[in-house]
Amino acid sequence: MAIYKFITPISEEEIRKLRINDTIYLSGTIVTARDEAHKRALNLHKQGKKLPVNLEGLAIFHSGPLMKKEGDLWHVVAAGPTTSSRMDVFEDQFIKNFKVRIIIGKGGMGKKIVNVMRMHGAVYGAFTGGAAILAAKAIKQVKGVEWLDLGMPEAMWIFEVEDFGPITVAIDTHGNNLFESVQMVAEENKKKIYRKLGI
Amino acid sequence: MGADNFLVTGQVVEDVTTKLIQLAVTELPQDTKEALRRAYQQEQDSVGKSQLKTILDNLELAEKTCTPICQDTGFIIYYVKVGSKLEGLDQIEGALRNATIKATKEVPLRPNAVDPFSQSNSGNNTGMHSPYVHWEIVPGNTLEITVLPKGGGSENVSVLEMLNPNQGIAGLKKIVIDTVIKAGAKPCPPTILGIGIGGGADIAVNLAKESLLLPLNQSNPDLKVAKLEKELLEIANQTGIGPMGLGGKTTVLAVKIAYAQRHPASFPVAIIVQCWAARRASAKIYPNGKVEYLSHKVN
Numbered sequence: 139m140a141i142y143k144f145i146t147p148i149s150e151e152e153i154r155k156l157r158i159n160d161t162i163y164l165s166g167t168i169v170t171a172r173d174e175a176h177k178r179a180l181n182l183h184k185q186g187k188k189l190p191v192n193l194e195g196l197a198i199f200h201s202g203p204l205m206k207k208e209g210d211l212w213h214v215v216a217a218g219p220t221t222s223s224r225m226d227v228f229e230d231q232f233i234k235n236f237k238v239r240i241i242i243g244k245g246g247m248g249k250k251i252v253n254v255m256r257m258h259g260a261v262y263g264a265f266t267g268g269a270a271i272l273a274a275k276a277i278k279q280v281k282g283v284e285w286l287d288l289g290m291p292e293a294m295w296i297f298e299v300e301d302f303g304p305i306t307v308a309i310d311t312h313g314n315n316l317f318e319s320v321q322m323v324a325e326e327n328k329k330k331i332y333r334k335l336g337i
Numbered sequence: 338m339g340a341d342n343f344l345v346t347g348q349v350v351e352d353v354t355t356k357l358i359q360l361a362v363t364e365l366p367q368d369t370k371e372a373l374r375r376a377y378q379q380e381q382d383s384v385g386k387s388q389l390k391t392i393l394d395n396l397e398l399a400e401k402t403c404t405p406i407c408q409d410t411g412f413i414i415y416y417v418k419v420g421s422k423l424e425g426l427d428q429i430e431g432a433l434r435n436a437t438i439k440a441t442k443e444v445p446l447r448p449n450a451v452d453p454f455s456q457s458n459s460g461n462n463t464g465m466h467s468p469y470v471h472w473e474i475v476p477g478n479t480l481e482i483t484v485l486p487k488g489g490g491s492e493n494v495s496v497l498e499m500l501n502p503n504q505g506i507a508g509l510k511k512i513v514i515d516t517v518i519k520a521g522a523k524p525c526p527p528t529i530l531g532i533g534i535g536g537g538a539d540i541a542v543n544l545a546k547e548s549l550l551l552p553l554n555q556s557n558p559d560l561k562v563a564k565l566e567k568e569l570l571e572i573a574n575q576t577g578i579g580p581m582g583l584g585g586k587t588t589v590l591a592v593k594i595a596y597a598q599r600h601p602a603s604f605p606v607a608i609i610v611q612c613w614a615a616r617r618a619s620a621k622i623y624p625n626g627k628v629e630y631l632s633h634k635v636n
Contacts, residue, residue: 139383159384204408204447215445216408221490221523244490245522245582266388267490267525267581268407268614269395289458290448304391306384306583316384317522320584323577324518331572337511 143301147195148239150259156307158316162263163303164240167281167296168197172220174292176228178285183235190284191296193236197263200225200243202291204270205280212280214297218270219244222262230254246308246317256313263305264316276302345480345622347428347435353620353628354436356635357484358413359444361618362405365396366632368552369590369615376527376580376587385585389527392580392613407614410446411486413437413468416550418481421474429480430470437461437468449489471547481631483550483619491524491612497542500604509534509606510569516608517573517589522582525612527590529553530573533607536597541605548593549611550619557594566592580613590615 139159144152146166156162169191171179179189203217222243225232229241229251239260241247244267255261265273279298286293308316365373373396377389399406415433419426438461440446450459450467462468475481496516500508513530520528533544557563569592579585590613599605619631 202408202447204405204410204445206445216405216410216447218408220409221493223523244525264522264581264583266391266395267522268409268488268612269391270406270408271398271402271404272391272395274404275398289451289460291458304387306387308583316584317582320578320582321518321521323584324521327575327577328514328518331514331575332511335507335510335572337507 146197149195150239153239153259153261154311156261156310157312158307158310158314160307161303162240162305162307163301164197164305165300165302166196166298168199168242168299168302169193170199170201170203170217170295170297172200172202172292173224174288175285175294176225176232178288179236180228180231189236191294193238195237195239197240197242198232198238200241201273203295205290205295212283214274214277214280216270217273217277218268219265221245222247226251233258233260242305246315252309252313252315255309256311259311261307261311262309264308265303265305273302276300345423345425345428347432349622349626350429350432350480350482351436351439353622354433354482354484355440355443357482357618357620358436358440358446358486359403360630360633360635361484361486361616362410362444362446363403364400364633365406365615366552366617368554370396372553372590373527373613376590380580380585380587382579382585384583385579385587388580388583389587405444405446406616407488408447409488409490410444410449411488411616412449412492413462414485414487415468415470416473416483416485416547417470418473418475420477420479422478423480433468433470434463437463478624480622481619482622483617485550485617488525488612488614491528491610494520494524494610496608497538498606499538500606502599502602502604505604506565508604510572512606513569513608514572514576516610517578518576520610521578524610525614526578526582527580527587527613529590529611529615530569530592531609531611532592532594534594534596535599535605537600537603538605540597541607542609544595544597545607545609548595549609549615550617551593553591562594562596566594
């Protein structure tokens with residue numbers, strides 16, 4: 139259960155050192171993307187167009203932040219993670235095409251993503267769901283926003299962060315999945331509970 | 338207008354409700370904070386404990402800076418208890434709507450009201466049936482307003498099961514365990530389970546959600562229900578899902594049950610899951626203009 143401090147862009151080599159239960163504090167650039175931003179990014183890629191931000195070596199944050207505009211400047215009010223499994227259908231292509239190294243969210247992701255992370259060198263990090271003020275505190279600057287037409291939660295926000303964390307590594311590049319391990323334990327416990335209840 | 342009648346004014350309702358929304362999204366009720374602190378002390382799993390520590394740190398920071406605890410400030414639902422002797426009732430719904438718009442801008446709240454056909458976000462948390470208002474007529478001349486800003490992640494794992502009546506309470510226990518395990522990390526555990534039994538499908542769901550309004554430290558006055566709540570809490574915490582689904586013994590903070598009579602052919606069971614950020618705030622407005630905040634200390 140090591141603690142790592144990373145600065146973006148992160149290399150594949152660095153990412154492959156990580157194991158589940160490790161903790162990351164991240165500095166540099168993270169970019170938010172939920173369902174709609176994933177969809178649009180992949181559509182642009184399909185059309186051979188470039189994304190407004192080069193995501194290589196960066197972290198994607200599954201978050202629909204609460205933002206406030208003062209004058210011309212945006213600032214973050216609260217920015218916790220959203221449920222990552224909704225992005226299961228997009229993330230394999232996203233990791234392959236854009237070479238992001240860390241996916242930050244809550245609740246974990248599916249088997250397909252575990253495989254893609256192993257093959258392409260990316261990890262999934264769990265940020266405590268609902269801990270939106272701690273997350274916002276680590277965001278030092280709003281570097282930009284793209285696709286605001288998708289609405290505040292779905293837009294792509296580009297943040298400069300410092301020691302963003304703690305992020306718990308829950309899927310590593312070695313095929314380990316912390317959420318799946320917990321789920322397997324829970325399934326075993328379920329049998330015991332059923333027996334106790336006589337069902 | 339009789340001597341003890343009370344004309345409720347829209348402005349008072351709007352001001353109190355705006356304050357309630359701000360209180361709800363920035364500070365959890367005392368009973369919920371206590372339950373989370375107790376969970377932190379008792380949790381032995383190191384990852385689970387660190388999740389609870391982050392939750393408590395976040396709560397403290399949100400309260401200190403008067404900022405929303407979570408960026409998902411929820412879908413806004415009101416529960417209103419209207420005294421039968423109140424006058425000016427036609428002003429209440431508009432005032433609740435105005436308060437929602439005002440709080441969205443001032444607190445601020447994340448705009449969370451999306452049109453299911455056009456997918457466009459109204460930007461101010463209002464729209465078709467939004468905010469949603471539950472009405473109850475009670476004796477007397479006071480107006481009690483509760484706001485329940487309900488997050489999407491936990492709402493998405495809600496369950497309604499129309500059991501075969503012969504499955505009964507044993508069937509209910511199985512559904513509760515299955516739901517907690519299947520939901521896993523998704524609803525941001527430790528959660529609170531609101532369970533509704535009986536009535537029809539709609540009644541069970543309604544009762545389940547309404548039971549989330551009850552303070553966690555107040556045990557059910559109906560002993561058989563209290564016993565079932567305790568048993569379900571114990572078995573839910575034997576699943577090992579833990580805080581944020583990362584493992585541990587704190588999966589559920591409390592179980593709250595409400596029930597209605599059932600049709601002989603039906604045994605509806607609804608489970609509404611509430612994330613740890615169990616935000617709610619209530620206040621009572623009296624005829625003399627006095628406002629009593631029921632869920633939070635207000636100076």
